[in-house]
Amino acid sequence: xxxxxxxxxxxxxxxxxxLTLKCQQNFNHDTMYWYRQDSGKGLRxxxxxxTENDLQKGDLSEGYDASREKxxxxxxxxxxxxxxxxxxxxxxxxxRFYEQxxxxxxxxxxx
Amino acid sequence: xxxxxxxxxxxxxxxxxxAELQCNFSTSLNSMQWFYQRPEGxxxxxxxxxSGTKQSGRLTSTTVIKERRSSLHISSSQITDSGTxxxxxxxxxxxxxxxxxxxxxxxVSP
Numbered sequence: 001x002x003x004x005x006x007x008x009x010x011x012x013x014x015x016x017x018x019l020t021l022k023c024q025q026n027f028n029h030d031t032m033y034w035y036r037q038d039s040g041k042g043l044r045x046x047x048x049x050x051t052e053n054d055l056q057k058g059d060l061s062e063g064y065d066a067s068r069e070k071x072x073x074x075x076x077x078x079x080x081x082x083x084x085x086x087x088x089x090x091x092x093x094x095x096r097f098y099e100q101x102x103x104x105x106x107x108x109x110x111x
Numbered sequence: 112x113x114x115x116x117x118x119x120x121x122x123x124x125x126x127x128x129x130a131e132l133q134c135n136f137s138t139s140l141n142s143m144q145w146f147y148q149r150p151e152g153x154x155x156x157x158x159x160x161x162s163g164t165k166q167s168g169r170l171t172s173t174t175v176i177k178e179r180r181s182s183l184h185i186s187s188s189q190i191t192d193s194g195t196x197x198x199x200x201x202x203x204x205x206x207x208x209x210x211x212x213x214x215x216x217x218x219v220s221p
Contacts, residue, residue, distance in 0.1 A: 099159035
């Protein structure tokens with residue numbers, strides 16, 4: 001088995017601040033994903049990466065940057081946090097297009 | 112883009128009753144998964160089931176590709192089954208870009 005870890009667990013930021021979320025997996029999966037979940041809405045894909053140094057935009061990529069410097073890690077940056085923003089960011093990984101496994105999430109609050 | 116409709120939005124059962132959760136897709140699919148979302152937000156994969164029927168304990172998932180639907184059956188529900196169930200699908204092209212439904216909130220009472 002394997003595990004996905006996300007740091008930090010809770011992230012509190014200020015309006016306009018650049019914030020970085022990190023994700024690590026030890027499944028040795030090639031594909032990694034970042035999703036955002038807002039209250040009352042389904043999860044939406046922000047970015048995904050099919051291999052090291054690859055980046056693909058999802059449906060919600062505006063306002064975010066991502067980085068896949070190693071196969072095991074995938075980072076997401078909120079380029080300018082929006083006031084009163086609250087969301088959960090979930091990282092996932094998979095072997096190609098098969099079953100996705102998710103991390104525990106990072107909860108963002110912007111003051 | 113593809114849409115995923117889950118029903119019912121919420122469901123209340125008494126312990127021991129069965130539950131049937133539905134997921135309908137607007138496009139043909141390449142893969143689909145059922146997840147359980149814990150109260151703290153983490154997702155547990157219940158089934159990866161792009162077609163056919165799979166069973167795990169009291170849970171059964173059935174996906175009918177031609178009808179663009181999938182169901183999750185919970186038999187003999189228990190209080191610990193309470194929570195949010197999500198289905199997600201990826202279309203039949205490209206990588207596994209899952210589109211999620213909004214979920215079914217299940218409450219099992221004693």
